[in-house]
Amino acid sequence: EPEVTQTPSHQVTQMGQEVILRCVPISNHLYFYWYRQILGQKVEFLVSFYNNEISEKSEIFDDQFSVERPDGSNFTLKIRSTKLEDSAMYFCASSRDRGNTGELFFGEGSRLTVL
Amino acid sequence: GQSLEQPSEVTAVEGAIVQINCTYQTSGFYGLSWYQQHDGGAPTFLSYNALDGLEETGRFSSFLSRSDSYGYLLLQELQMKDSASYFCAVTPPTGQLTFGSGTQLTVLP
Numbered sequence: 001e002p003e004v005t006q007t008p009s010h011q012v013t014q015m016g017q018e019v020i021l022r023c024v025p026i027s028n029h030l031y032f033y034w035y036r037q038i039l040g041q042k043v044e045f046l047v048s049f050y051n052n053e054i055s056e057k058s059e060i061f062d063d064q065f066s067v068e069r070p071d072g073s074n075f076t077l078k079i080r081s082t083k084l085e086d087s088a089m090y091f092c093a094s095s096r097d098r099g100n101t102g103e104l105f106f107g108e109g110s111r112l113t114v115l
Numbered sequence: 116g117q118s119l120e121q122p123s124e125v126t127a128v129e130g131a132i133v134q135i136n137c138t139y140q141t142s143g144f145y146g147l148s149w150y151q152q153h154d155g156g157a158p159t160f161l162s163y164n165a166l167d168g169l170e171e172t173g174r175f176s177s178f179l180s181r182s183d184s185y186g187y188l189l190l191q192e193l194q195m196k197d198s199a200s201y202f203c204a205v206t207p208p209t210g211q212l213t214f215g216s217g218t219q220l221t222v223l224p
Contacts, residue, residue, distance in 0.1 A: 004157075033211060043150075043158060043202065043214040056209050089155060098210040102148035102163030108156060 002026045004107035006092050012113045016081050021110045023075045023092030032075045033093040033104060034067065036060070043091065049075065050098075082114045117141040117205050119215035126221045127193055135188045135218045137203035145206040147179050147186045152200045152217070161188070161201075190220070198222045 005024045013019050025032050034046040047057045047067055054067065066078045075094075079086055089111050093104040119139045127133040137147065146165035150158040162172050164179035164186060176189040190197055200219050204212040 031210060037155070039155070042216045043152075045211045045213060048209075048211045056211055091157065095210075102146050102165070102204070102206050102212070103160045104158075104212060106157040106159070 004092055004094055004105050006090075006107035006110050008110055009108065010111045010113070012115065013082055015084060015114055019079045019082055019086075019112060021077045021079075021090050021092075021112070023077070023107055024073050025075055025092065025094030026096075026105055027073070029094035029096050029105070031055075031095045031098055032069070033095075034077045035091045035093060035106075036088040037091065037109075038088045046077070046090075079112075082112075084114050087112055087114045117207065117213040119203055119205060119213065121201075121203055121215045121218050123216065124219045124221070126223060128223045129193055129195060131193050132189065132191050133193060133220065135190075135201050135203075135220070137186045137188075137215055139184050139186075139203070139205050139215075141184075141205050141207060141213075143207040143209070144181070145208060147177070148204045148206060148212060149175075149177050149188045150202045150204060150214070152202065154199075158202065158214075163206075193222050195222050195224065 032049040037043045047061045048055045089109040091109045092107045121137045148163045149161040152158045162177040174191045179186040200217040202214045202217045204214045
């Protein structure tokens with residue numbers, strides 16, 4: 001069964017460092033998303049991406065964040081200068097349509113710890 | 116914007132039926148989804164209601180009332196493996212999901 005894969009599963013970094021989280025969405029999906037979940041809290045939307053551009057972004061997704069689809073398979077989230085409050089689980093998700101079936105396919109997440 | 120309310124915790128015994136309610140406020144709405152999450156792992160899609168009424172998928176059913184901005188997830192014949200967090204989520208026309216704060220379900224033997 002096709003699945004969304006994410007790397008790394010866990011990354012520890014120093015405050016102020018750049019981090020890149022990688023995702024390989026399901027191959028025939030067209031819509032890509034990043035979400036984050038601070039420990040014990042809800043899953044929060046960061047950004048959606050379609051046709052090689054950002055479709056929507058939340059207030060969390062400020063200038064420190066960027067996304068890219070550098071080739072036909074990878075979808076990356078970059079945090080330029082990490083802050084302590086960026087510590088969270090980051091989930092990548094993809095869907096074939098624009099969410100009007102309510103179903104997104106999530107990866108297992110990348111846990112980011114900022115020290 | 117969107118906001119969703121659901122209970123923070125529910126406890127039930129194995130074999131029982133449990134209902135997790137969700138009320139929402141949203142400026143645009145395609146439908147209401149339900150996701151399961153075990154121990155902070157990947158949220159997994161359970162069901163989706165675009166229209167009013169009940170959708171049944173095995174032991175799980177989901178209900179939506181658009182006029183009441185209300186839905187619920189019904190879990191029947193509870194099993195220990197159903198212990199998890201359950202999130203309702205609204206889908207606006209722009210496509211991305213907005214999740215509720217989640218309900219931690221504990222199933223006791």
